[in-house]
């Protein structure tokens with residue numbers, strides 16, 4: 001009887017220890033990267049995303065001391081790079097942590113510094129990140145290797161319907177001229193094969209500067225003369241001049257599609273992208 005009690009109590013002790021094993025502390029600068037970390041890491045990771053406010057322009061984000069403290073304790077840090085989140089690079093450069101794994105997503109794609117920073121609008125970016133996270137998490141927690149591989153397969157499979165929809169829309173609408181108030185979804189537009197207009201205007205809005213008079217005039221003309229079939233409007237960087245373009249497009253009957261920089265709360269990356277692609281498809285179909 002005594003022996004039985006001892007083994008029972010040891011059994012009880014062992015269970016909670018494995019059940020409450022420390023989670024991998026992940027900090028993502030942007031919530032779409034945090035989402036991928038969560039999908040690959042599952043219950044073994046604790047993910048915090050810094051940028052997730054849909055009413056905020058990420059290009060204007062400034063950090064606070066609590067982010068710096070959190071980053072100091074992070075085991076894995078994910079950020080975009082190529083001038084999208086310079087605040088995180090500033091913090092990382094002054095907080096030394098030899099055990100921290102830092103993933104700069106733009107480096108996985110070998111992007112140059114002057115590239116369009118909105119690289120998460122290309123689904124291939126997220127698959128590359130997912131593969132990287134499988135390796136990083138497996139190194140930190142080798143016991144969970146199988147789980148990470150299973151989650152990676154699940155993720156790659158779930159991207160199939162997204163990629164299929166892109167191929168479908170490309171087959172139907174390749175070379176369609178489109179415009180945008182900011183190059184948020186341009187990587188996606190390029191995959192589809194759209195002809196993207198008003199790039200000078202888009203870059204000015206992205207950099208929070210005033211677009212030139214000629215860029216504004218050209219944009220107006222493209223809308224007025226129906227030289228573009230849809231307008232992609234960045235809901236998170238609504239400067240007065242970008243809003244003016246949205247109203248002009250509506251006035252001339254050009255469909256306006258609202259896109260966002262960050263992932264809406266409660267969404268998955270796959271659903272978020274699929275919803276936006278389907279909105280584009282619907283607008284072109286009408």
Ligand SMILES: [Zn+2]
Pocket residue numbers: 059118182184206261
């Ligand atoms: Zn942007």
